[in-house]
Amino acid sequence: MVTIDDIVARLRSCLSEHTPVLAVRDVLQELIADRPRLDEALGPVETGGITTLYNAADLTVLRVAWTPGMALYPHEHRMWAAIAMYGGQEDNAFFRRAPGGLEPTGGTELPAGEVLVLGDDVIHSVANSRREFAVALHVYGGDFFTVQRSEWDAETLEERPRDHERTRRVFEEANARWLEERFRP
Ligand SMILES: [Fe+2]
Numbered sequence: 001m002v003t004i005d006d007i008v009a010r011l012r013s014c015l016s017e018h019t020p021v022l023a024v025r026d027v028l029q030e031l032i033a034d035r036p037r038l039d040e041a042l043g044p045v046e047t048g049g050i051t052t053l054y055n056a057a058d059l060t061v062l063r064v065a066w067t068p069g070m071a072l073y074p075h076e077h078r079m080w081a082a083i084a085m086y087g088g089q090e091d092n093a094f095f096r097r098a099p100g101g102l103e104p105t106g107g108t109e110l111p112a113g114e115v116l117v118l119g120d121d122v123i124h125s126v127a128n129s130r131r132e133f134a135v136a137l138h139v140y141g142g143d144f145f146t147v148q149r150s151e152w153d154a155e156t157l158e159e160r161p162r163d164h165e166r167t168r169r170v171f172e173e174a175n176a177r178w179l180e181e182r183f184r185p
Helices: 004-016 020-032 035-042 164-182
Strands: 049-055 060-066 071-076 081-087 089-098 101-111 115-118 123-127 134-140 150-152 159-161
Touching (some): 004 035, 004 049, 004 060, 020 035, 020 115, 020 134, 049 164, 071 164, 081 101
Antiparallel strands (some): 049 060, 071 150, 081 115, 089 101, 089 123
16 A cells, blocks of 8 residues: 555655656656556545645645546646646647747647656646546646746637636536536436
């Protein structure tokens, strides 16, 4: 049996490595290879949302479950990140800053069993196009909740300060939609 404390201790020990994010990637790869053990530690996913497992100035560990049909507008982290999928699939679109907003630079599908490493300057949007929760461990090389950074309106691509309350509402709306939809024939 693995516990959240064990997971955090293993991830924290990566911070003293030469390239922490690569050490984190290896730990995550091993953790997601055994989903039953992870489910035992983290509990089942019943609704979409962000669960904070650990939050410090130099490391944040989240369990994120994207609701089926959900899409989150472009945003940046301004710290390295490693996304380890262990259920469903997350579709990533990447962008770079351009005059008046953003321009797309490509995308990648991240299926369960894979880890995606993102550099400090990455701007991405995320979608779950499947009819199951897209579940992942998200590890960030800093304090995810207090660092100043930007997000962009999904339609106009206008830049604005990151707003966690807005993210929470996107989850809430997606959860309400999914609750209704899943019981339709
Ligand atoms: Fe992100």
